[in-house]
Amino acid sequence: MAKPNTKSVKIKITGIVQGVGFRPHVYRLAQETRVRGWVLNSSEGVYIEAEGLEEQVSLFCRLLVENPPPLAVIKDCHIEEQRPKGYKEFVIKESRAEKYKTAMISPDIAVCQDCISEVSNPLDRRYGYPFTNCTNCGPRFTIIKDVPYDREKTTMASFPMCEECQKEFEDPSHRRFHAQPNACPKCGPQMQVVDPEGRVFEVKPVGILRAGKILAVKGLGGFHLAVDATNPDAVARLRERKKREAKPFAVMARDLDVVRKYCYVNEKEAFWLTSPQAPIVILKRKQEAFLPDDVIHPGISTMGVMLPYTPLHFLLFDRNIELLIMTSANIADEPLIIDNAEALEKLKDVADFFLVHNREIYNPCDDSVLRITACGDVQFYRRARGFVPRGLEVPLGSKPVLAVGGEIKNTFCLTRNNEAYLSQHLGDLNHYLNFQRFQEAVERFTRMIGVCPQVVAHDMHPNYQSTLWAKQQKDLHRVEVQHHHAHLASCMAENQLKGEVLGVICDGTGWGTDGAVWGMEVLQGGYEGFKRRGHLRYVPLAGGDATVKKPWRMAFIYLWDVFGEKALELADEWWAGFEQEERKILAMQLHKGINLVPTSSCGRLFDAVSAFLGVCYFNRYEGQAAIELEEKIDGLERGLYPYQLEKTGDCWIMDVRPMWKALVRDREKQMPERAMAARFHRTLVSMLLEVVARVGEETGIEGVVLSGGSFHNQFLLSELKQGLEELGFKVYHQTKVPPSDGGLALGQAVVAQALSSK
Ligand code: ZN
Ligand code: ZN
Ligand code: FE
Numbered sequence: 001m002a003k004p005n006t007k008s009v010k011i012k013i014t015g016i017v018q019g020v021g022f023r024p025h026v027y028r029l030a031q032e033t034r035v036r037g038w039v040l041n042s043s044e045g046v047y048i049e050a051e052g053l054e055e056q057v058s059l060f061c062r063l064l065v066e067n068p069p070p071l072a073v074i075k076d077c078h079i080e081e082q083r084p085k086g087y088k089e090f091v092i093k094e095s096r097a098e099k100y101k102t103a104m105i106s107p108d109i110a111v112c113q114d115c116i117s118e119v120s121n122p123l124d125r126r127y128g129y130p131f132t133n134c135t136n137c138g139p140r141f142t143i144i145k146d147v148p149y150d151r152e153k154t155t156m157a158s159f160p161m162c163e164e165c166q167k168e169f170e171d172p173s174h175r176r177f178h179a180q181p182n183a184c185p186k187c188g189p190q191m192q193v194v195d196p197e198g199r200v201f202e203v204k205p206v207g208i209l210r211a212g213k214i215l216a217v218k219g220l221g222g223f224h225l226a227v228d229a230t231n232p233d234a235v236a237r238l239r240e241r242k243k244r245e246a247k248p249f250a251v252m253a254r255d256l257d258v259v260r261k262y263c264y265v266n267e268k269e270a271f272w273l274t275s276p277q278a279p280i281v282i283l284k285r286k287q288e289a290f291l292p293d294d295v296i297h298p299g300i301s302t303m304g305v306m307l308p309y310t311p312l313h314f315l316l317f318d319r320n321i322e323l324l325i326m327t328s329a330n331i332a333d334e335p336l337i338i339d340n341a342e343a344l345e346k347l348k349d350v351a352d353f354f355l356v357h358n359r360e361i362y363n364p365c366d367d368s369v370l371r372i373t374a375c376g377d378v379q380f381y382r383r384a385r386g387f388v389p390r391g392l393e394v395p396l397g398s399k400p401v402l403a404v405g406g407e408i409k410n411t412f413c414l415t416r417n418n419e420a421y422l423s424q425h426l427g428d429l430n431h432y433l434n435f436q437r438f439q440e441a442v443e444r445f446t447r448m449i450g451v452c453p454q455v456v457a458h459d460m461h462p463n464y465q466s467t468l469w470a471k472q473q474k475d476l477h478r479v480e481v482q483h484h485h486a487h488l489a490s491c492m493a494e495n496q497l498k499g500e501v502l503g504v505i506c507d508g509t510g511w512g513t514d515g516a517v518w519g520m521e522v523l524q525g526g527y528e529g530f531k532r533r534g535h536l537r538y539v540p541l542a543g544g545d546a547t548v549k550k551p552w553r554m555a556f557i558y559l560w561d562v563f564g565e566k567a568l569e570l571a572d573e574w575w576a577g578f579e580q581e582e583r584k585i586l587a588m589q590l591h592k593g594i595n596l597v598p599t600s601s602c603g604r605l606f607d608a609v610s611a612f613l614g615v616c617y618f619n620r621y622e623g624q625a626a627i628e629l630e631e632k633i634d635g636l637e638r639g640l641y642p643y644q645l646e647k648t649g650d651c652w653i654m655d656v657r658p659m660w661k662a663l664v665r666d667r668e669k670q671m672p673e674r675a676m677a678a679r680f681h682r683t684l685v686s687m688l689l690e691v692v693a694r695v696g697e698e699t700g701i702e703g704v705v706l707s708g709g710s711f712h713n714q715f716l717l718s719e720l721k722q723g724l725e726e727l728g729f730k731v732y733h734q735t736k737v738p739p740s741d742g743g744l745a746l747g748q749a750v751v752a753q754a755l756s757s758k
Pocket of ligand 1: 111112113114115116133134135136137138
């Protein structure tokens with residue numbers, strides 16, 4: 001029988017409480033406060049029953065909430081008093097599967113300091129062991145097949161723990177108490193170095209890198225290609241072998257000091273580099289630091305840098321190797337490679353050696369990429385490892401929605417009540433293998449989050465793979481969401497906004513309600529709908545994809561738009577001999593008006609100006625021309641070009657023809673491209689400011705959201721934000737999901753929530 005002054009409570013905790021050492025933490029707290037009872041991990045969250053003296057139980061409850069383990073996120077803690085049950089001790093109970101899964105799965109977590117100390121201590125039994133982890137760090141999302149999170153439900157199930165590991169696992173006072181992926185050299189996964197024929201080599205990975213060889217490395221969420229970044233020949237060979245690839249390579253630095261040697265690092269950047277999420281952070285590089293720049297990051301002054309995030313990565317560095325190219329190992333636009341055999345097959349002409357291991361990657365996951373913006377906030381380029389599948393709180397709740405996202409940079413989004421779960425980056429769905437992985441990921445994510453979607457939301461574009469797929473889901477209620485409306489809603493949702501806002505959407509391509517290709521839009525609206533209140537004046541987009549890949553075509557289209565036939569003379573004078581034949585065909589097409597789609601794309605305008613100034617004629621990766629144009633901005637130039645605003649109905653048309661005339665004059669005067677690039681950027685900002693100011697006056701709306709891929713442009717983002725704030729607007733942008741199509745699904749999801757809850 002329980003003593004008379006015994007208090008007993010029942011506690012339910014939800015949030016990120018699995019795979020973050022929550023139960024051992026509860027157990028230790030129970031020991032410290034001398035309460036009795038039990039703790040249980042279920043797929044709904046953590047359940048606890050605790051009893052003891054009144055003060056002990058209150059202290060226990062207080063510490064539980066106030067001092068959660070470092071990686072836990074408590075969303076809700078429900079405490080209910082109950083009749084004492086007379087527990088004699090505190091125990092950890094077996095997991096049980098629940099009907100409703102509301103527990104959240106933790107993202108993968110970068111290796112912790114304690115584990116690193118062990119791995120680097122020659123006397124430790126885990127010395128040099130690449131799969132060392134504990135409750136505070138290690139693989140999670142990438143190895144989890146189902147909830148609740150237990151070893152049997154992960155890809156570690158095939159590695160029974162040895163006696164010593166089992167002891168740690170069962171010892172409540174140990175850092176590895178209930179660390180599901182716990183492993184050691186005796187019982188855990190093993191790595192191997194093999195050549196393209198699969199022959200095993202007894203060499204250290206770092207030795208291969210020191211010799212300037214290309215090493216394919218199986219990491220946490222997929223394969224990387226690694227090569228010594230300070231070795232120009234080796235880097236050039238990698239670039240060569242990865243054919244057609246012009247994208248800047250990301251690098252991994254041995255430690256923060258090495259990062260500082262090559263790049264400028266402020267406090268916030270250092271925080272993210274060393275965070276448990278360990279993303280790639282885009283940094284300004286130091287000009288004086290010698291690196292084979294042209295091959296690592298051609299045409300740009302920034303560099304994507306990350307730090308080693310698993311013990312395996314630490315084995316790639318030594319005194320001589322301090323900076324490695326670490327680029328995702330995939331062929332062209334295919335998905336990230338995750339499987340040993342597939343790597344050997346697909347990378348046999350790229351990698352000299354392979355560092356492989358026998359722990360299966362279940363959920364492929366790229367590195368996340370972010371930057372600290374000129375405004376001092378985080379901006380995501382890619383949200384994946386370290387962040388997925390963490391949920392985002394959204395202002396509405398309704399039936400479960402599956403939003404399937406866009407086409408390139410696809411992510412999808414699942415909602416469960418007022419939480420939205422954005423998937424990892426899945427790439428370009430136009431590629432069949434990516435599309436296959438998309439379908440697989442939808443199925444796995446749905447199971448993991450434990451929802452059965454009732455509504456499917458998709459883009460208006462009739463030919464997106466995601467749209468076609470959504471239309472096949474006959475059992476689901478279908479909601480079509482306009483692309484830029486989704487961008488607006490995405491920014492609203494992550495900022496927890498409700499009601500109506502104005503949205504400045506600066507974007508590449510999105511299907512408009514009138515069948516045109518939209519891109520630079522001023523919208524007025526909320527989750528349930530929108531009105532188009534402003535847009536860039538249409539120009540004819542001839543030859544869609546070809547023009548996206550060839551910015552010079554867009555420059556010619558704009559010149560044609562302003563000067564008509566005379567554009568040919570101008571072009572012949574400036575670009576004599578360059579793509580002359582194709583230009584003639586393009587002119588003919590424009591002349592006859594064949595296959596022209598009107599467009600207000602912001603991305604295409606950037607492309608056109610970039611090519612016009614001779615900065616970039618071909619987009620060899622998405623956004624290249626715009627990125628390189630931004631690089632050219634002369635910070636001291638204050639000039640502006642003229643533009644015209646015209647109102648049609650209640651929509652402001654932004655006409656940049658006067659700007660193009662001025663650009664041509666400046667060019668004829670041989671004004672430096674840097675000055676013209678600056679003037680162009682300033683013109684866009686002031687034109688948008690004017691339109692928003694007018695619509696703001698007409699509507700009285702004070703909140704403005706900024707979204708769309710062009711907001712990766714730091715000048716546009718910071719100048720527009722500042723300008724709008726000076727006009728008295730409250731400005732929001734995206735700091736939790738990418739402003740580009742990588743964040744589109746979140747917007748689609750909340751729009752569908754709003755429309756289907758009516
Ligand atoms: Zn650890
Ligand atoms: Zn072991
Ligand atoms: Fe977009």
